[in-house]
Amino acid sequence: MKIDRDVLQRFVPLPPDVLAAPRGLRDLLDDLGIEVKRVEGGVHTLELLANRGDHHAYAGIAREISARFGSPLTLPETAELQVVPGTAFRVESNLCLAYSLTGIAGAGGRLDEAQLAPLDAAGLGRNTAPVDATNLANLELGQPTHAFDADRIDGTIVVRESVAGDKAWLLFTPESREIPAGTLVIADASKILAIAGVIGCEDSKTTEHTTRIALESATFDPVAVRKASRALGVHTDSAARFERGSDPEAVIPGAARVVTLLESTGAWKRSGPTDHWRAPSTPMPAIGLLGADVRDFLGLGLDIDDARIAAILEALGFSLEATSGGWWVTVPPRRTWDVTTRADLLEEIVRIIGYNEGPATLPPVDLGAVPSDWELRRTRAEEVLLGLGFYEVITDGFHARILSERLGLPDGHPLTRHVGTTNALDRGYSLLKNSGLPQAIEAVASNVRVRTLEVKLYEWTRAFHPRAPDAAERD
Known part of the structure; x- marks a missing residue:
């Protein structure tokens, strides 16, 4: 992933010493566990961990910096959508975790240069306003969305698994191809509209002539997306995000961001409510943590009080319920894929404080044994x-x-x-x-x-x- 330093500052202010140092932002990101492969001007190319899907967005990276310095996190403006129970589509597979459709009408329009800056930094070509808006929402918030041409949809949209003999005409390909049975797809009455979480199709895409959009925002099973991507040999930014575990709670904000961007052009406007469905889910896991545990883990020379521990965890999006000497820590949905134990919480805290802030100690050394x-x-x-x-x-x-x-x-x-x-x-x-x-x-x-x-x-x-x-x- 490529991020622009100036765009990042829209989400979180960078300290003066970070801005002044030639390697300031690079060293900061490396210290936070976000590896920087190279820097060209203000554009940083990142090598992201397989279990940190939330880092595939400016918001996720800014959240780490905000927790380090206690600085405010500013998310981009999102429209307030009228959300209603999903009736405009059917979900027929448990591989779909959440799904929404938003109707938008209009034509033409163009996002302004400041809005398009993240696309330019990422090396994504500019396209029509609907395509640019969906790409931006993914880069900004980490929520992939997809715009279908509503006039090319035949009947009701169905989220289902493909059957033997199903074919789809994938984007950027010359002809349709057979889809492996069991692949999660978005379909209508006569064709496949998209491979869920991976790529859309030529015969449902928006064009410069599109006047009605069905905006999809959803989350899918990460293993299903990864299998589909590998089986088809198709690798997209959307698949890279979904296969690392997505956030069902980001579905509506992601759609709202696309709506905001399109309406800012003056050429597009919502044409109805947002139909939304979410699969029943178990409560988010809560992990017990004591302040003394954190201090024991950090060792001598790096003391930290309970207020600082709580501030770090809350800045990262964890919810805290105070207990005697500690907390029950509830993991946010976007982090359930990688935070499951007390050790994971300890790692989060020490990573935000900074590994270099701890005391330098040598491991114990034994004298060894007499040679046999x-x-x-x-x-x-x-x-x-x-x-x-x-x-x-x-x-x-x-x-x-x-x-x-x-x-x-x-x-x-x-x-x-x-x-x-x-x-x-x-x-x-x-x-x-x-x-x-x-x-x-x-x-x-x-x-x-x-x-x-x-x-x-x-x-x-x-x-x-x-x-x-x-x-x-x-x-």
């Missing part, structure tokens, strides 16, 4: 070998069966018996070595092939020999 007789003999032998010009080599502990067969040993020879691996992924590593002889011959042959005729090698290795009922190790 075997270790002493090995050392003496090694000194002799090295003095005679031998080189130590290390060979794999696994090898292919053909390596032993090349020895030409008769049946029943001890070296024809091996400990094998079950269901080896690579047949070249199907046997554990029972001696160093095959590897030694292979090493000599490799040297001779390049005309190195004086070969002096030795190896300390471990051999494995089968012995019923279990395999025993022998040095």
